[in-house]
Amino acid sequence: MTTLTDRYLAATLRSVPAPRREEIATELRASIEDMIEDRTAGGQETATAEREVLTELGNPAQLAARYADRRLQLIGPTYYLAWERLLKLLLSFVPALVGVVVGLVEATDGKNPGGAVGAGIAAALQVVVQIAFWVTLVFAVIERTNTALNLPEWTVDQLPEARAHRQITLTDTAATIGWLVLVIAYLPLQHLHSFVPASDGGNLPILDPALWSFWLPFLIAVLVATVGLEVAKYRAGRWTWPLVAVNAVLDLAFAVPVIGLLLTDRLLSVEFVARFEWLGQGDNLDTVATVAVVVTILIALWDMVDCVVKAYRNRH
Structure with a gap:
């Protein structure tokens, strides 16, 4: 079990220069242990002594600034x-x-x-x-x-819980959520401004407007749920089996309808297909649909397998 001292050291060391962390950790831990030992020698409980010592040392961010010789005085040290x-x-x-x-x-x-x-x-x-x-x-x-x-x-109650090495970084989470938000925004936007001009210069929707009766709202709901999953993953810091299960359900909930719509030629709007003559030539449209189906399947399988492997590594 991680002690308050371990959590205090972790909170302090994250803000000090990396080359000095080992030296500072050894020095600070020894000082804390000596101060606790002095109190327990007088009959005080170890847990109580530890809390009092850490409270006297104060906010680890301020202690880290002293170790790093960094002044907290841009607007003044108090606030x-x-x-x-x-x-x-x-x-x-x-x-x-x-x-x-x-x-x-x-x-x-x-x-x-x-x-x-x-x-x-x-x-x-x-x-x-x-x-x-x-x-x-x-x-x-x-x-x-x-x-x-x-x-x-x-x-000391404000000390963050010690965490193992993170699999899920803030950068990865922010990038994924940003991409999902763009996709969610573009699904309704493409009916007004798809950036694909029609032959008369007007707007050309890429997806069939009839899909708004059910499938597009459903896919948007799946994407919103995926944003929630990304937040949950970041909070957990790593893949867990419940997160793996939710991820698999969301992957299937998105991939299966998309594959079905592609195979039945219901995903793209009639106007969009007619705009590009080569799509109507021979089996070109079927070929494009087949490639899109294969890519969708591969992406979904890769995502599910990848998170299973990461969750397995966490347990072994």
Whole structure:
């Protein structure tokens, strides 16, 4: 079982330079053990002594800054860590959210669908600058005016649980969720702006509009559930057998309808097929459908096998 000391060391060492981590870990653990031993020699319980020692040492982020000789004084030492946590939290999702919304609005207003991506990126960058400026300004004013925020004191109960090596990284999760959001957004968008021009210059939907009676809403629901799965995977940090089972169900729930629609020539709109003459020549459409079915099957099988292998490695 991981002790409070182990968790405290892990929380401290994550913010110190990698070359010094082993040295600092040895020194800090020895100091903690000596302080605990001094208290237990006076008759105190070991668990109680450990909590009191770690509480006296204080927030591991502040201790790590001292070891790294890093000053917490951009806006002042009192609320630096609170400023840093809030800034990271806001920057983690607000710019991306605003960028997606602006991009979708730009793409659907009919004036400049091609510039939607650029507009979304520009809006996200502006939000980053605004958040950084205003949050920093507010905390600087609070610091200089000695305004009390009455934030709760740090306690050992705030120590994060120690985790094994992560299989699921934040970068992978963010990239996957971003891709899923784009696909979810494009499914309804392609009926208005598919970026495939018709012969008369109008919009040419790629998917059959009749699918909105059931299949497209169903596939969107599966993709939304997959976003939830990605969040659950990141929180777990690794593949577990329940996650493997859910992933398999979602893979099948998406792949089987797509394969069925491809094989029955119901996935693509009639207008889209007619727009490209070579699709109507000979068996070209059947060939394209067969290739798409094979690719869909291979992707689904690879994803299911990959997560099974990763879950198996976790247990052995």
